[in-house]
Amino acid sequence: MSNQLFETIQQLNLAPLLNRGVFGIEKEGQRIDGQGHLSALAHPDILGDRQFHPYIGTDFAETQTEIVSDQFDNTIEVEQQLSALEQVLQASLPDCDYLWPLSMPPVLPADETQIPLAHFTKDVQDYREYLAKRYGRRLQMVSGIHYNFSLDSTLLARLYGEYYHDQYAQLSDFSDALYLQLAQNYQQYRFVLTYLFGASPIAEAGFLKAGQSAPDHPVRSLRASQLFGYTNHTAKIDFESVSAYVTSMQTAIQAGQLISEREFYGSVRLRSHSLASLATNGIDYLEFRGFDLNPYAITGMTQKQLDFLHLFFTYLLALPKQAGTLGERLQQGQAVNEQIALENPNQPSSQQTILVQIMADLHQFILDYHFEPRFLAAWDVMNQQVLDYQLTTSYQLAQAIQDHSLTAFGLKQAQSMKQALLAKPYQLQGYTDMELSTQMLMFDAFQKGLHVAVLDRADQFVELTYQKHHELVKNGNMTSLDQLVSLPLVDNKVVTKILLANHGMRVPAGAEYTDVETAVADYQVAFGQRALVVKPKSSNMGAGITTFVTRPTEADFKQAFQLAQAYDSRVLVEEYIAGSEYRFLVMNQKVQAVLERVPANVVADGRLTIEQLVAKKNDNPLRGEEHLTPLQNIRLGEREQLILKQQGYQVTDIPARGSQIFLLQNSNISNGGDSVDVTDEVDPSYFAIAEQAAKVLNLNIAGIDIIMPNLYQAYNPEHPEMAVVLEANYNPAMLIHLFPMMGKRRRVTKKVLELLFPEM
Amino acid sequence: MSNQLFETIQQLNLAPLLNRGVFGIEKEGQRIDGQGHLSALAHPDILGDRQFHPYIGTDFAETQTEIVSDQFDNTIEVEQQLSALEQVLQASLPDCDYLWPLSMPPVLPADETQIPLAHFTKDVQDYREYLAKRYGRRLQMVSGIHYNFSLDSTLLARLYGEYYHDQYAQLSDFSDALYLQLAQNYQQYRFVLTYLFGASPIAEAGFLKAGQSAPDHPVRSLRASQLFGYTNHTAKIDFESVSAYVTSMQTAIQAGQLISEREFYGSVRLRSHSLASLATNGIDYLEFRGFDLNPYAITGMTQKQLDFLHLFFTYLLALPKQAGTLGERLQQGQAVNEQIALENPNQPSSQQTILVQIMADLHQFILDYHFEPRFLAAWDVMNQQVLDYQLTTSYQLAQAIQDHSLTAFGLKQAQSMKQALLAKPYQLQGYTDMELSTQMLMFDAFQKGLHVAVLDRADQFVELTYQKHHELVKNGNMTSLDQLVSLPLVDNKVVTKILLANHGMRVPAGAEYTDVETAVADYQVAFGQRALVVKPKSSNMGAGITTFVTRPTEADFKQAFQLAQAYDSRVLVEEYIAGSEYRFLVMNQKVQAVLERVPANVVADGRLTIEQLVAKKNDNPLRGEEHLTPLQNIRLGEREQLILKQQGYQVTDIPARGSQIFLLQNSNISNGGDSVDVTDEVDPSYFAIAEQAAKVLNLNIAGIDIIMPNLYQAYNPEHPEMAVVLEANYNPAMLIHLFPMMGKRRRVTKKVLELLFPEM
CATH class of the missing domain: 3.30.1490.20 (ATP-grasp fold, A domain)
Known part of the structure; x- marks a missing residue:
């Protein structure tokens, strides 16, 4: 299966570029309460000003959240960011608020004027009022996923430069032709996706307008149907060419059929940053709008769905020229789609034959162009759903309907998703391979409404942006707030001590x-x-x-x-300085947190062996291995056993109740040590010492290690040995303060953001 | 040889602390012109405001420079700093100015009012006028060295804490006792130093006052003599105790014999920061004032002299209690000193026996207390001078007298010293083990009048201070001017490119x-x-x-x-980007210098072999090995020979006249590449690119590497390939701009100081 375009791709050896593209996702969803009703609460304040929030806002209703991803050159990063945003959004909801996982809204108020429009600026509010009036508030409550796609720019440039420059006056003419072909074929073949992704079998009671009669059986996708979905019935938009598209859109607007292009609810839109730009500069990307929320996927769409769509769009470009006029083709596509959308998911599709045919064709396409393995895996999942209708989401949802309602299912799913997302608060979904403190900083940044770009993932390099203000952050707190020379300064223990001592501080x-x-x-x-x-x-x-x-x-x-x-x-x-070691975290000349670090130990209960005590202590979900958790497991290796032996113990001993058994001498948290927040315990007179040390070293963000014999006794300058400054750190661990073993959690990552973006 | 003190030192195992102490030197010297007359020029402007300059100022006369070292815990660092300061001073003099190397002044104007008092503030000026009136301007023109010394504080603390606390109420009482003993014994035994260090055999014609008759032969030290030297004849200062010292000083001041303690010209002073503090807090250090400039030492005193003095002072503390009253002892010491000072250096000393005895005693002292080897070496040199008077400086100077004058000798010595100090302008004397760029920065800092502290020598860590403003500098230009995060940023080539590309710059x-x-x-x-x-x-x-x-x-x-x-x-x-590579050095968003880097090469003359051409090119004194010079030698190793072979050459070939033969592909200066300053050649349109790159990366001090096909052709934004930014550096080499192979030298180290200290 190929056409001239794909023959050229083959000849130029460009097929690997088909694995790339530019991708972005928008996902809507309704907030509900613990009964499955629309939430009565406002959009969470903690998410900041929704007008400027780059990722999380509201759509039509106050309860209708909208998550918008950045654009990435692969769907994997899109999915990762969506997971993170979903976690941030759900963690920002009050305890009793959840996200309804389905496209069709939950049970709505009987009086539709009780559906609260989103709190917004006047002009946006006016538009919402207009929509409410024109379509009814209920219809606007339907949610879904928009998938923005463009082709890889190197692919386009090389195809044009090495082959198509004779056929098209400029590169954008060439890419317009491809995008038009894709948009046209998409409308003809979207029924495949309606079969596979359809997930709106019913509307809750009262959703349909008076006069509309619901099918007497569940369907694959009410939302994707012409009859019950979210479409413009009067405006006729022409996909024959870009200029025809623009002209027809302008005509519809002048005729009052649309208030603007954003009211065009077709299944695909040609996009540039404006209609005018579309006419002059051509198509930037296509916006595919047809997708139901997948209630089994936390992000509303699985990675395999994202990959399959990418594959399917590429496939649509590879189709040979289709028979019939564009009008005929679209009409036929529409008819098949309507049929699939409204058929009963408890039975095989009437279009089974063509679906199987297309999937077989797709399989060959994957092989012909050597797509990356993930595409074959995605195809495989979808193919099984074609072969067995009982594997489709719509079938599964149909099974979940109780009393003509999905309320029970939706609520349970919403609650379990929230629980899953909140289970490991020290992780940021999608970025769990990064350092935990960077994950937390990114969580806070997403929540606050900063733009977050991971510039180098393995290197923990993140760029945060608010409006035109960019800040780079490495390892969570290496920033512009500190000076370049502080890095070699603090790395040099001798120079550090000279400076501290020159300013009257006691150092070893x-x-x-x-x-x-x-x-x-x-x-x-x-x-x-x-x-x-x-x-x-x-x-x-x-x-x-x-x-x-x-x-x-x-x-x-x-x-x-x-x-x-x-x-x-x-x-x-x-x-050698004896005494307990405390880590003072100083930011902007103020102590933010103080942590006591205690070497790995157990306290005996007179019943368990040392081995058992260690296992019990390691049961703490915050403890784990390889820095994937805030605290580390206590080990019972050679080193620990030797230290036990020196104290006269074996791991199988049961020490006297109440005795504290140390398993190591050094107090590193990374060796299983305990961390105890003592910020509110330590005598405040010691704060000045840590703050002065940071100041002397010109550190804005500093970890100062101080040995103090007695944290409760006020510091006496005549006894400088009451606080001996051991060393400083320019990149102090934040995690130990975020999730101490005991004591208050200190969200110090937020302070980093406050310091970086004081204007917010 | 020992006393109770040294027995205690032995018992407590404290002898190693005798190798330390606190040391500081002040050195005066006259500026002369090319004829050996006092310079008619003012103190160099380039040295900044002499009132605030911490190291280089003027004393009595405008021509009388004074170099003051910092205090160090060893004499080696003192000597190093003095060498540096001497170089900075001499390099700051106009071409025709020199430093007279002798303590006795050069030929002075017949009319002493022609001796120019130093330009200073009113109160200082008044004091100079007073001195001129009281002692005559001529006497004030005598120069010398003051040696400030105190004992190691750990030594004092441990002796007091572990032994002497029963005998003295407080530590300062104990140390006062030691310092008094030292000051007393010094006056008794200073004749040893007058013999060894005496270097003022004659006064130039017209120096002596009317009525004074010069000895009819050269002497060891006119300056150290009571008769011709620089002493107070009326004030009697009592060294019996600190309180007696303070009281006698106050009495002399009240009696108008001294205008203040600073007019006390004794051979030793008890010092604290004020007379009042001396009385209450005790002696901080002793100021030994008796030393003639050594005209053979660039710093006026060799390292061996500094070490010998340290040893000698320590030895004076170890002497058993001396017979006789203090008055008798001082009188006797004075008499012997006068005799040695005024005896003819062309003969053995009348005190040879006692000198030999003392040197033998000192030798035993060195062995008894296991002094570091350098002290034995110093002793050895001095001992030979005792054994052979012809090895003394005074003897050698006596030989150099022509027509009753040392003018010819002094001028020649002054000129050759200046030449030696200026021979390697890329080095800072005393610090030649440090990186050359740090040496140059320190040179500029010393010249500008910043306080310079080397915090970690091997690590190139320097602290610069102006008044209360401290700045740390590592590796010449890692400073507070740049951000901490820039270091990992620039080290990460991928992130660097992302940011540059995001801002529209062309990168590979x-x-x-x-x-x-x-x-x-x-x-x-x-x-x-x-x-x-x-x-x-x-x-x-x-x-x-x-x-x-x-x-x-x-x-x-x-x-x-x-x-x-x-x-x-x-x-x-x-x-891969082809083209010539240019290094743009940007500071504070302005290009400071642009360097073209050319791989190691020779240009054939049609006569010499490649081998000979390389040797000839390496003859450039700026070229050398191991980064001890600004440029590196071209090598003819395997790599170079391979590259020659690829071009069809052997090292013994004589290529065609005018052909340029490359010996390497990479253009690193450290591999023998050529550096050509093109700051004034490159089209200024390229400056904006380098400046933008630095700005995008938030670098204040940046080296930006750009490949440009044609430096003369103005940059055209429609052809971004005209300037491809390869990479950036946060610690750019400055040396390549300071000393390029061709083109203008750019003193970019001064710009670093300007940026760090804008208030100066």
Whole structure:
């Protein structure tokens, strides 16, 4: 199956570009309450100003949310962003609000004027009033998915440049021809999608206008039908050419059949940023509008549906020239579509033969053009639905109808979807491969209404935009708020200490050495009998560090020095500071959160073994492995067992009730340590120390590690040893404050956004 | 040899702390002209406001410069900073100005009122007038070195804390006792230093006052003598105790013998920041004032002299209690000193026996307390001078006297010192181990009058301070002027390109891959027949990069991809852009310099072989090895020979006259490439592109690499390929602009300082 276009694609070896394109999705949906009625609540305030929110707004009714994705060159990223937006929207709803998962609205108020129009500016409100009057409020409550598509620009450019430049005066003439062909064929063949995606078997009682009689059986898609759907009956829009399309649209508007092009409810629209631009610059993309919400998909459409549509649109371009005039073809397509839309999903389709034929054709098309495997997988799912009508969504929905209503089904589905989306609040759906703190920052950014672009996913590089204000964020809080030189500054522990000490702060005494002999001579002199730490200058994760609680022998010291030198030829010898370690998170010279970090431990209950206590503690859903959760599991490896042994324990022992058993010495949360928010506990006098340290180092966003013997006792400047500043971080972990093991959760990612966008 | 103090030091194992202390130097010197007369020119304007300059100012006369070092805990850093300051001072002098290297002034005007007082504020000027009147302008023209010294604070603290706290009420009482003992013993034994360091054998004609008759032979040190030196004859200052010192000073001031303590010209002063503070808080440090300039040392005193003084002061503390009253001891010391100062350096000293005895004693002291090797080396040099008077500076100077004058010697020495200091303008003396660009920035900072602190030498971390404004600089231009996030941004080539492209700039097309199969599929489609580069995402130095000038075979492409993956699992496949590469250095949104980079090459003269041409080109003193010079030598290694071979050459060939032979493909200056400043050549329309790139990336200080086919042709926005932005740098090399191979030198380090300190 091919035509001249696809022969050329084959010849030019361009088929791989068919896997790409430009994709964007808009998804509408109704908010309901716990009884399945329209929500009486306003659109959530926490989502900010819906007029400017780039992703989440309202459509016709106050209860009708609309999610709009960005454009991506593949559907996978579209689906990822939609998942995230869906999570953000649902997490922003009050407890008792849900999202109705079906295209046909839930049971509406008997008096349609009780359907609340969206709260909006005057001009938008006026348009809504106009629509309410013209179509009735009920019809406007129908929801669905719009799928925006354009072809890959390299594909178009190479086809035009290497073959079609003789046939078309300019590139846009060529692409207009392709898009027109696609739009025409789509109208002829959309019945395939109505069969596969149809998911509006009934209308709830009272939806239909007086005089309309509902079919006496469920259907595949009321919404996709001419009779009950959401269409313009008077305006006749001409798809013969772009100019015909524009002219017919203008005529319909002048005749008062449409108030503007946005009132054209056809199954596909030719799009540019305006009608005028369409006439002069040609088609930018096609907007396909025919799709029912899939109530089994959180985003209203599965990845396989998105892929299948992409494949199907491409296939429509590859069809040979169709017989008949355009009018005849569209009329025929419309008739078949109407038949499929209104047939009973509890039976095979009357169009089974042609559906099977088309699917077989599509299969060959996939093989001929070597589409990526995901397209074959999508085809396979759809093909099974063609072969077995009981696999269609419309059939399944028909089974779910109780008392001529889908209220029970819809409500249950809405509740379970919300529950699923809220189950892991430390994750952002669609981006779960990224660092958790970046996921949380993106969650907050989506919620606040910032534009979010992931510039480099593996590198945690995100661009946030509000109007014309762009900000880059790396790893959650490396931003424009801090200075370039702070990075090497804080990485250099010696320089950090010099600056802190120059400003009167207490830091561990010590010096830097490259030569073991000098270090030996010095440590004996400078530290006397005091405890020591020997560590490589530029190690972060605890590697190569030796702590001597009593003065080491020269041999032991040398060994420690050599160990450190395995990591960095420059070695620091510092006094060891005893006491609990606290992480102060400072932003904009104010402490945002204080966390106490306790090494991995269990507290015995006198009944369970250490092994069992660890397993029990690891049961906390916030604990997990490989940084996929905010807290990490306590392990029982060699290191932990050795430490237990030093305390006289084995993992099978049952320690005395109430005793706290430590499994590690270092307090890193990433090694299974406990995190306890003590922001409201710590004496406020210590805040000034952390804030001063951040200021001295010119850090806006800083993690300051301080050892304090007693967090409750007010700091006394005459005893600087009450707060010894260990080190600073320019990219402090936020997750530990967002989800501590104990104590209050501090949403510090929001503070980053506030600082980056003070104008919001 | 020991006393109770040193027995305690031995017992507490504190001897290593004797190698430290706190040290600072002040050095005066006269500016002269090319005839050896006092310079008629004012202090150089380029050194800024001398009232605020922390290092370089003027003393009594306009011609009398004064260099003041910071305080360091070792003399090595003092000497390093003094070398740097000396270079900065001398490089700031006009061509015809020099620094007279001797303590006794050059020939002075017959009419002493012709000696110009330093241009200063009214109150300072008044003080100078007073001194001129009281001592005569001539005497004030004598120059020398002041050596400020205090003991290591850990040494004092540990001695006091672990032993002396029973004997002294507080630490400062203990340290006062030590400093007093040192100051007393110094006055008793300074004759040793007068012998060793004496370097003022004569006064030039007309220097001595009417009535003074010069000795009829050269002497060791006129300046150190009571008779001809620079002393107060009436004020009697008491060194018995701190309070006696303060009281006697106050009495002398009240009696009009001194206008203030700063007029006290004794050989040592007890110092705190004020006389009042001295009385209440004790002695901070001792100021030793007795030292002649060493005319053979660029800094007026060699490292060995600095070390010897440190050793000698320590030794004075270790002396057993001296016999006799303090008065007797000082009188005796004064007498011996006078004798040595005024004896003929052409003969052995009358005090040879005692000098030998003291040196032997000092040797034992070094051994007893295990001083660092440099102290033994210093001792050795001084000991030889004691053993052989012909090795003393005073003897050598006596030999240099011509016609009762040292004018010829002094002028020659001044000129050769200046020449030596200016020979390598790309280096800063004392800091030649640091990166050249940091050396230049520090040069400019010293010259401008910023306080310069090297916080981490190996790490190129410098703190610059003007009044209370501190700025950190790493690697010459990583500063507070730039944003933290710019560092990972610019390190990420993909994100950099996304941002540049988003703002309409032309960048090499391409994509990032981790999977070779996808990359293979893509490159064949996306690049057609165009040239390609395959490179690891995060490599800087050219490693792992393969360029294909014609479309590669799949096998070759895969091999290149695997090579790149050896450096980074993420690989970029980009179009190859042909053309010359230019580095635009942008600061504060303005292009400061543009450099054309040409791969290592020679131009044949038709006579020399390639080998000889390379050797000749490498003769340029700016070329060298290991980044110790601004340009690097062209090598003739395997790589270069291979490239020659590909062009059909051997190193022994004599190519046709005028032909340019390239020895490498990449244009890195560090691989022997040529650098040509084209700032004034390149069409200014390209500036906007570099400036926009810097702005898009939010870089204040940026190196933007642009490929332009023709630098003379104005940029046409309709042909964006006229300027393809390759990449950006947040820490751009400045040296290549400071010292290009050809074209104008651009002092861009000064611009960094201007931007950091706009208030200056």
